[in-house]
Amino acid sequence: MKNITAYVRPTTIAEAVQLMRQHPGRGKYIAGGTNIVVEKDPTLDYLVDLHHLGLEYITEDDDFIRIGACTTIEELYQSDLANTLASGVFAQVARWFGSTQIRNVATIGGNVADGLSAADTIPALLAMDALVVIVGETERTLPLTVFLRQEGGTILQHELIREFRIPKTFQRARGTFLKQCKTHEDISIVSVTTTVIVHETRCQCVRIALGAVAPIPVRIREAEALLEGQIPTTDLIHRAADVVVQHIHPVDNFRASAEFRTTISRVYTQRALKACVQAEE
Amino acid sequence: MDITVRINGIHRQFTIAAHETLLDVLRREGYKGVKHGCGAGDCGACTVIVNGKAVNSCLMMAVQADGADITTIEGLAQEGHLHPLQQAFLDHGAVQCGFCIPGMILAAKAFLDEHPHPTEEQVREAVLGNLCRCTGYKKQIEAILSVVEQNGRTR
DSSP states (O other): TTTTEEEEEOOSSHHHHHHHSSSSOOOOEEESSSTHHHOOOTTOOEEEEEEEEOOEEEEEEESSEEEEOOOBHHHHHHHHTGGGGGTTTHHHHHHSOOOHHHHTTHHHHHHHTTTOOOOOOHHHHTTOOOOEESSSSSSSEHHHHHBBTTTTBBOSSSEEEEEEEEEGGGGSSSEEEEESSTTTTTTTTTEEEEEEEEEEEEEEEEEEEESSSSSOEEEHHHHHHHTTTSSOOOOHHHHHHHHHEEEEEEEESSOHHHHHHHHHHHEEEEEHHHHHTTTTO | OOEEETTTTTEEEEEEOOOOOOOHHHHHTTTTTSHHHHHSSSSSSTEEEEETTTEEESSBGGGGGGOOOEOOGTTTTTTBBOOOOHHHHTTTTSSSSSTHHHHHHHHHHHHHHOOOOOOOHHHHHHTOOOOOSSSOOOHHOOOOOOOHHHHTTTT
């Protein structure tokens, strides 16, 4: 960061994108800055501040809950509207997201745009079929699954994220977020997010997303498929957790071993699914 | 570049460099109660209140504070009278080396200003981001809860 010579504060998205494309040197967008400022990247020459673009909001239309990219994690935590989705899964995520000080400035857009393996908002968004609206020379809307890159990171180049759109279908879902971490405010060792809509005893919709077990958070569609249309018995849930374990590639690092991550993934998937379906009884 | 802020009720203008954090600038301008602990947003010793919200000043670019209303620990006492939180921390023996205390009191203050009647669990969550290597947190939580109780009695 010591080589930052310019900090610009555009007031329109078009201006922000143009700055990113045309300003000399290497620059990054900054919202809350809780990743960028820690990274202290000495190769950065300038920062483009996103706070003055009107991207901090949580609203709805007929079909979607719409969350502006600069919405802070604390705002998501406290939002009644956002927590109509999947029995308040955003509040569950936020409760385990750093500290109040971090949540007051960190944004959902920043968490997603950084595209890190242990990003905690991404699995919840994946588990609710979120769309992401990005703006560059043009504006386009795409599923989050297409936006994220399997090898980590996202497809963003000069674009920025405008908002996330979550189908209101998920207001009918139960959601559970479970995070394994060394201390309450630490980075995820493993996170499991499940959302389930049960209709007349059968699973109408199942989403299972894991964080910190792959280069980017992932949905495990093979496990979801095992449950969809079925009665969610304990035995079936356990089999789904086994399928999850077959499809993840956790690594050894200073926080945990791959073996531990695998064990936790299995157990937390079982617990999260059970929590989602038991509530229906 | 210049930023203008209101610190502890007083309008100030600072000349800063684009790469500086709010922590850098505050300490340079004499607000030594804002502590450099980890410099990475983990310990909370650098906590200040910006526009009513507790933030880690080590993670905030100074430019982002332009136009903001900032409270540091220096601004809590009014005309020689300690803020109730400061008094409670002293009365409850919640201070050992003192390094984490400014940040923790400010985090508690920002929280209580928004949530004057919290549960103990909510208080613990509010200061989760303020690490203390001396105490084990028991007396600090008791001190904050005593202020909550005071607030309840004077409702």
